[in-house]
Amino acid sequence: LKDNLIFRYEVTKIIQHDNQVTIHSKHTQSQNPLTVTGDLAIVTIPLQLLQFIDIEPRNSFSHNKWKAIRELHYAASTKIGLQFTHRFWEKEGIFGGKLTTDLPIRFSYYPSQTSNQSESGLILASYTWEDDATLWDILPEKDRIQHALKNLAVIHGNQVYDHFLSGASYSWTLNQYSYGAFSMFKPGQETDLFPYIPTPEGRVHFAGEHTSTVPAWIEGAIQSGIRVAHEVTNLPRTFGGP
Template sequence: MLTRRRVLALGGMAVAAPLVAAAARPGSGSRSRGAPDVLIIGAGLSGLNAATLLESEGYRCQILEATHRVGGRVCTARESDVPGHPELGGSGIGSSYARMLDTANRLGLTLVPERLRTTAPRNELMYHLCGEGILPNDWPGHRLNPFQDAGDRKVPPEFYQFTKYGLYNPLPKNDLQAWQRPEFASHDVSVFDFLRKLGIPEAAIALVAGTNMSYGTNVHDLSVLMWFAIANWLRADQEFGGNAPRAIEGGNQRLPEAMAARLQSEIVFGQHVTGIRSNADGVEVHTIDHQVRRARFCLCTIPFSALRHLRLEPLPPGEQLNAIENIGYTPVFQVHFVPTRRFWEEDKLPKSMWTDRKLGRLMALHNDPGRPDEVTSYIAFVNGMAAKYLDRLEPQAAADYLLEDLAYIRPSTRGALKVAKVWSWNRNPFAGGAYAYWKPGQISRLARQVAVPGKRLFFAGEHTAVLARGMEGAMESGERAALEILSAM
């Protein structure tokens, strides 16, 4: 039988043993064609992993998916849409992603190097800040460099904040649960407050931490304790194997597709869930087409940004409801372009740009392994408030706005880029953002409440993970929720 002790034998580090190889208990669950044992809302990695584990114990699941594909926020663009099929969602698979790596290996999928999306080699990158184009080699001596210390002036602006998170991280090394413990609650303050306390001027904070933010919308609404947790996790990932991040050949979406293909459980697509009702006898899940589905238990894996729009009866307890209603989700807006001219050869400037404009990061993608130097497509990867602004425009109007602004700061691009795909995670009603982030004060109050199970309703998803983040965090959460359901059976 699967037990928490067996699964979590390695404690704070990522689980290395393949869980799905654990012995099942055939026949222990319902195999009738009636109601399933467990209704799972969402066919992302967490829901698929939970279904895999529950099936291995003999229980019957049914997965309700609002869209018409599996994967959730693991989503690969079609080759017919964007050459090189770039990732629209989850990108890199780290050395410590034990569940991801084991599942890929078990399903016969091939791992290849991660395809860079929001970073670029130094010789392919330039900055455009405060109306000026700047080459990386010129940054240490540039008049716009806001720092006085010679060492600080040498640090590229996009990496500066991370040097401080590493230097001042209070979390014990390799203790990946520490970020949720009460003794570190005093660090649950904003990025702005943390950097300002170090004596960094406000204008410098806006540049190095508020430009192209990975999480959040501004330096005041993101907890630095989240960055400390991420830094601790990345350090552990390096020590776990130290290999460069990997990806699935053909696109990361191939992994959830392969997981779904192995399931016996039914996946029902186009199921827009509107409410969940639970009582002593079981759960009811209501959909927008007035269907009602019933089961003994329900596992909800959708982001809280989507869950907060569902009707829940009974309501979760106070702080868990607070988390559902208020945890942040990072707005991410992408425009994918196909180059029609090699404009970078015309103006003799680097291919990629890191800007403080609504364009965000304009990155040249090299997604053809047979021609690694060839630019297969371009992506404008926009985060935070700039993404929210673009979300207010119609997709084509937003793309046109970015193209016009790009041509203004780099005239050689005019007429050289063709819009191939516009993608917004924030406008997606079933996502409501790309990934969860913690606002100041939320970790100490809410982090240990988000995944507390009810008697019939359980929660999973990357936002509920403790040890890992991203795709591995989603897998971790599905595993944890499956064990909780098994304990309740």
């Protein structure tokens, strides 16, 4: 499939017609349109983002699929990474592991790879979900980094400022193509919505971690890929042509 991969195009419309599926898209920079027609389509877009894509005819998706598209919950998640001139935490006897706090950083992770303590090192200073993550999302990145340093200083002392090199953060909620880090069922949603999330709608099939039995994990994405591969392979031969 290497020669057929197309990047930087944003899907705008999915049309099912005449035993085929047509995908309309536009380039994210030039806005040039691109239309692709095939026998089937496999959609891996996070479910709630399908609300911004025109589906024609609208009733080609069932009522329960639309309900899942509107209601499936996606969890916010934000990470802040900090780089230091050397691995001062290893001098404190910390070689890998997780730090749990009641500070805004909530969870920190130390690298488990052994190295020369004098070499620079990275700490995942903050990994937060849901409300703990949206607290960070309101801040500019430079403020996220400074507050993460301040929180780490509570644990490791002011040496964190002396050895700080740089930092970076990322919010999956603020990514327009993910709308959150992963799907996470609210109470009752697994029973109410999941039976309809992975099911095909006409010639449109669905994959992605949100369609699996282990959402939020790479395992779930792989599981869904295997499922949908079997799904389209086992269709009647007349469905997709010769």
